[in-house]
Amino acid sequence: MAPVLKSKIAIVGGGPAGCICAYFLRQKGFQPVIFEKNSPLKTLLPTGGGRCNLAHAEFDLRELAANYPRGEKFLYSVFSKFSTAETLEFFEKIGVKTYVQDDFRIFPVSDSASDVRRMILEAISGVRICRENVCAIKVLQGGFEVRSESCAYFFDKVVVAIGGHSAFEILKGLGHTILPPVPALCALKTKENLSELAGVSIQYARAQFGKKSLCGDLLFTHHGVSGPLIYKISSLMARESFPYKISFDFVGEIELQEILNSNPHKSIKNLLAEFVPKSFVQYILRVSAIDENLKASQINGKVRDKILKSLTAFEITVISASKGGEVVTCGGVSLDEVNSKTMQSKLVKDLFFCGEVLDIDGFCGGFNLQNCWSTGFLAAQGAGNE
Ligand SMILES: Cc1cc2nc3c(=O)[nH]c(=O)nc-3n(C[C@H](O)[C@H](O)[C@H](O)COP(=O)(O)OP(=O)(O)OC[C@H]3O[C@@H](n4cnc5c(N)ncnc54)[C@H](O)[C@@H]3O)c2cc1C
Numbered sequence: 071m072a073p074v075l076k077s078k079i080a081i082v083g084g085g086p087a088g089c090i091c092a093y094f095l096r097q098k099g100f101q102p103v104i105f106e107k108n109s110p111l112k113t114l115l116p117t118g119g120g121r122c123n124l125a126h127a128e129f130d131l132r133e134l135a136a137n138y139p140r141g142e143k144f145l146y147s148v149f150s151k152f153s154t155a156e157t158l159e160f161f162e163k164i165g166v167k168t169y170v171q172d173d174f175r176i177f178p179v180s181d182s183a184s185d186v187r188r189m190i191l192e193a194i195s196g197v198r199i200c201r202e203n204v205c206a207i208k209v210l211q212g213g214f215e216v217r218s219e220s221c222a223y224f225f226d227k228v229v230v231a232i233g234g235h236s237a238f239e240i241l242k243g244l245g246h247t248i249l250p251p252v253p254a255l256c257a258l259k260t261k262e263n264l265s266e267l268a269g270v271s272i273q274y275a276r277a278q279f280g281k282k283s284l285c286g287d288l289l290f291t292h293h294g295v296s297g298p299l300i301y302k303i304s305s306l307m308a309r310e311s312f313p314y315k316i317s318f319d320f321v322g323e324i325e326l327q328e329i330l331n332s333n334p335h336k337s338i339k340n341l342l343a344e345f346v347p348k349s350f351v352q353y354i355l356r357v358s359a360i361d362e363n364l365k366a367s368q369i370n371g372k373v374r375d376k377i378l379k380s381l382t383a384f385e386i387t388v389i390s391a392s393k394g395g396e397v398v399t400c401g402g403v404s405l406d407e408v409n410s411k412t413m414q415s416k417l418v419k420d421l422f423f424c425g426e427v428l429d430i431d432g433f434c435g436g437f438n439l440q441n442c443w444s445t446g447f448l449a450a451q452g453a454g455n456e
Contacts, residue, residue, distance in 0.1 A: 084110035087425025088231030094450030122183035141430030234426035253396035257296035412452030
């Protein structure tokens with residue numbers, strides 16, 4: 071198979087990281103070629119529930135980096151070159167107006183991921199996009215062979231931006247350590263059957279897991295738990311082994327005895343429903359074998375403590391991540407082997423990485439796309455250095 075493309079730089083993967091890298095390479099006068107097995111930037115469409123939470127309004131780079139359970143230190147140097155301000159400047163330049171939501175998440179004014187995709191694609195129009203699946207990248211004398219199912223191409227430099235959900239096989243032979251990808255930012259399966267609580271949500275629960283504790287909103291599902299609080303826990307615990315326990319406090323410090331004393335004629339079911347959803351009350355009373363119609367005055371100390379335990383130390387056993395629904399994966403190319411100033415491999419000259427293929431993942435809130443914009447920019451600077 072003869073090499074047919076005359077371009078110096080290949081970008082493997084046309085997701086957010088690959089496309090922004092192509093944009094900045096073009097700015098430097100290069101004609102990169104993107105290899106994309108699907109439709110370019112298709113992965114942007116579901117982001118932010120279709121609204122594309124493209125960044126987070128955090129302008130202090132250390133504070134920003136603290137939102138990445140994997141990659142925090144590596145990102146200090148990355149964000150010192152390209153961070154939230156530069157991201158907003160980039161979007162402004164390509165015609166995407168943005169706004170900051172109350173929770174500091176940044177969205178396009180159109181609230182449309184599809185618009186963002188269109189604008190980025192317009193901004194890189196002219197970049198050749200090869201709709202091919204890359205099967206292997208080989209190091210040759212003075213360059214690389216990028217091999218697809220039908221052809222082999224030669225390039226001086228290669229930027230790998232294949233994301234975190236891909237098979238990493240194409241990187242075999244390049245010598246890099248790949249930390250096995252596991253789901254992060256996902257729902258969790260529990261040993262306990264909580265299916266009768268599916269759909270019930272509880273706000274401001276405090277979770278205790280390992281030595282950590284976090285507050286947030288929780289949603290019960292058919293197989294376990296989900297919601298913002300659980301996504302964050304799944305991310306922090308992504309490298310821990312299953313099973314692990316989470317204990318929830320749903321009510322904070324309440325004086326249950328005082329509450330019972332002040333409402334002697336109220337049923338325990340209705341009384342507790344003032345603090346947590348009624349269906350949850352019914353569940354804990356049933357599991358604890360407490361008659362839901364008991365009046366508050368009929369609750370003795372032992373029963374009170376049982377109720378209190380269910381409300382303040384509700385324990386679940388997490389047995390796995392819910393497969394398939396993850397927003398990002400934890401894992402990828404080891405950061406020890408990548409230069410954080412240029413995104414260049416420390417093992418293979420002229421090989422670069424950007425985006426989720428790196429062992430970097432952040433919490434929900436625009437942090438994962440921020441990683442793509444920032445490392446994509448730096449990879450362009452690195453690869454574009456003659
Ligand atoms: C439902 C959902 C919602 C999300 N919402 C947000 C959000 O609102 N904000 C946020 O910050 N993050 C969000 N994320 C995470 C964010 O989408 C990812 O972090 C981001 O897409 C990663 O970009 P990437 O370019 O590194 O990889 P990807 O987006 O995965 O792109 C990689 C590209 O490479 C291509 N590719 C892979 N292997 C090959 C190959 N061998 N040959 C050719 N092409 C190949 C793929 O087809 C793909 O197009 C969300 C993720 C999901 C799943």
